[in-house]
Amino acid sequence: MLEKIKSLREKAIQELEASADSNSLEEWKRTYLGKKGFVTQLLRQIGSLPPEERPKAGEAANLLRDELTQLYEEKASAIKEAERLQAAKAQAIDVTLPGRRPQIGALHPVTQTLREIIEIFSRMGFGVYEGPEVEWDEYNFGLLNIPPEHPARDMWDTLYIAPPYGKDGNMLLRTHTSPDQIRVMELTKPPIRVVVPGRCYRHEATDASHEWMFYQVEGLAVDKGITMAHLKGVLTTFVREMFGKERKVRFRCDYFPFVEPGADMAMDCIVCGGKGCRVCKFTGWLEILGAGMVHPQVLRNVGIDPNIYTGFAFGMGVERIAMLKHKIDDIRYFYANDLRFLKQFRA
Amino acid sequence: MKVPLSWLKDYVEIKLPPEQLAYKLTMAGFEVAEIHRVGELWDRDKVFVGQIVEVKPHPNADRLTIAVVDYGASELVEVVTGAPNIKVGQSGQKVALALAGARLVDPYAPQKTYFTLKPTKIRGVLSPGMVCSEKELDLSDEHETVIILPDDAPVGIPLADYLGDIILDIEVPTNRPDCLSILGIAREVAALTDAEFHPPIIDYPEEGPEAKELVEVEIADSDLCSRYTAAVVLGVEIKPSPYLVQRRLRAAGMRPINNVVDATNYVMLELGQPIHAFDYDKIRGRKIIVRRAREDRTFTTLDGITRSLFPDTLLIADAEGPVAIAGVMGGMESEVTDKTKNVLIESANFNRVSIRRTSRLLGLRTEASLRFEKGLDPYLPPEGGKRTAQLIKEWAGGTIAKGLVDVHTPLPPRRTITFHLSELERFIGISYPKEQVSSILGKLGFELKEEEPQTYTVTVPTHRGDVTEPADLVEEVARIAGYDLIPTEMIPAPSSPQIFPELLKWEEAAKDVLVACGLYEVKTYALISQELLDQFGLSYPLPLLSVANPMTPEHVFLRPTLLPSLLRTLAYNLRFQDGVKIFELARVYLPRENDLPQERITLAIAMAGEAEELSWFGSSRRLDFFDLKGVVEELVERMGISNYQFIPADERAFFPGQTAWLKVGEDTIGILGKLNPDIAEAFEVEEEVFMAEFNFEALASHASSRREFKPVSRYPAVVQDIAVVVDEEIPAEEVRKVIMEAGKPFIRSAVLFDLYRGKPVPPGKKSLAYSLTFQADDRTLTDKEVTKLRERVIRELERKLGATLRG
């Protein structure tokens, strides 16, 4: 009997090693370990052996069953692994092929920049107002302390509306968003914190840095106790949120008829870091916006008592901000609307 | 304003290196655009002040001479020159001598080109250097003659030490005409650097007859001229000004003419007061009348151009007629010439608005008009006239008449401002020491009188017409002390919420939806051309708004529609892209009588070409009406609008069978459809173009971010398909409506999943296949219930639409 067990073992192991796939392995299992398999039959035969042979034969047969079962499991997992690899190989794809992208468009870079600007100011408590693009001369100039024939009018080349609507230059395309300072102050009373985005127009030849149509964001804060220190605080925060925490800013005196004291703000050149380059005209500084304390006369013009209230105002060109941010070297790209340009701003 | 530091130094000590001075001026409101260094390239060992010892003829050329020059070295140098102002036999002139190795400007090159001087044989004579013209030394374009330096120029010193200079090009703000002068800038520099300010001393002997005996002045239109002074210098000799005067004028950007004219320009640059010199003997009747042109129609200015006058143009006239356009330009007839012997000096104050108008109307802006139109100090004219007389006497000789003829309206009183020092803190956020405030304002010419502690009466200098109230004084103190001193503080939060336009929220939301739908946002010009409008052939009830002074015919009309601009953008991009899908959300301008136009936010969409981008898995399909409509449906629903419908439309700009109105409730919001192919062709687009334009404000008025929640049923849904054949004319929307009505109360949706024409469907009919979903909220529907509903749907379709069940 022991001889028989030994030869069965050898045969079984030999056949197990020969099985190459799960089908032949299962066949082997049936042949040896199945209900009618050789090992099962062998175990059944133990009972018919003489009693003295039974223990030894029984032990050997059980050992054989355990050994073959373990060998089967090892073999089964090896085959399974091999077959998994094979299957994977058969279904392999080229993962470097481009994916199926959803077709999504993009916002115009001016819209993106406007949103960013408004978002930054809204975190500082500023609301939003929008005013008309076709304006009265009175709002664009007069109420801003720039009466007719004021020499400062030369700072803005103006497109006027023709008759029958415009009469003697009383109606124009706003040259800046500053008239909306007046409109906001007519509409609401202090405390005022508001930014005004919008299109502006100038009678101007275009070149790489000038467009006759452009966007501005005006800012206005009027309240008790507003100072130039607040102006510096708000605008410095804006620059650092927009262009990075490490930006240096510089405020210098400048003249705009509707602010006093007046200022303009520059930041250190983001191209050369202040060493001087073509972008900053070798000054190391980039002028970002004009600003100042709201002129007391402007406050009086809208019926706000300048002895009680003070305020600051500022105005910036949106394209310039976008150009600096994205290193765009020609403002004319913005309104040419070439998709090869617009597709670069998929943000 | 070009400011040579050599000139500035006459009135203020320059304590800082030029870069630092420029920075201080820039920070204080006088931006230095450029620092120009005169003589930067003049090597100190190669370019000298020389003196001609002898001028010899050139042996081989009549037009050339040989100048023997002493430049302080042990040996003289002999250089060949062709300059007409170096003549054989002359000696003693001081010249600018350049030796080999010096870097000079090539006077014959079309653009500025530098070259290094080499010893050269000129017609057989070796010349180891040259005497230079202004052009060769990069001083001006003057190349006719070589420079003859003043007699007192020290021989042998490097030319850089004698003529070298630094010129600051300063952008003077419009409110500071007083600083369109060297003196004005000097006053700023004195305040900024705490230096002493020394204005020129105007003092001279008056040896001639009484000025008022020589000329009578009448201001006929005193509203346009508040002051007119006349000074007279008799017996002048007209010749070129001293070289250093010419040099200063050129450095400041003006061309020297002769000693008298140069004196007028010099004083204008020095004091900021424009001066005009007349040939006294050309003033008929010895009388000056300042008056409007009235019936005088034309006048010839000294540049030889005959100009048309307007009745309100302010003129200077003599007893017989005009002699100058006041404040703008003098006349040819009375101009100072080589033959002039006696000079009348005008120094006046004209109404700035009048000068500005005249200058605009004539298209003539001069250094004088630029200053007058900004408003000048009414106290300045006498000073200007006297200073000019002094300089003319110095440079042209003659005797100065006694006194000035000074006619003026009552002079404005000196302005005073009550200034509490607390105003500084109120505007700036910090306080400034009293001593600093009084020192700054004092340096700038303000007179301070302390009324109470912390309160001053400030008397404003007459040249500071821009300073009218405390805020102006605040700026003076803050800018001279430096804005860098102002702290940076965060603004406190407002005590009430700030405004935000509701419409803007919807605009931004709509943009996001459209971008998600694959569209690119564009922004086009608001002004369009007649041609662009004509191509669309749209008509409007009122004449369109247009610009009175357009830059080009391209940009004349304020657009009443976005469609033409958008189509043009589409056409442009189709040249580079297979498929284009774009939108713009912008204002259109609708005229109103006697008011600003209505600026209506409008949405326009345009698409044409390939539906999908080229890819390895994609299929090729052209965009069609349903691509456009799908975007519109998505947008409308995302805006929370459900009661919308599409109604077939017939509009001229569109193609009749493929166009619809979008209606929300009773409002017609806009149109969408296939563009009329003739219009597309006019824009050179061969593709089918699909466009939409909506009144976005009307659309947004229906929008809502609120959605009404419906419970999600926990019970299973039953899906049943039906296909019906209907007449071609019956719109699919009708079929869907009948199904939804008949399937109540358990029908949840009817999705069209197939549209078929052709066999076996008879001609003139179409087959529509729907997937119907039935569901109850509170139980599982029985087969019987579903079958009943389905049968009712089919029955109703038959009854209402004559539909037949297919297959």
Ligand SMILES: [Zn+2]
């Ligand atoms: Zn730079």
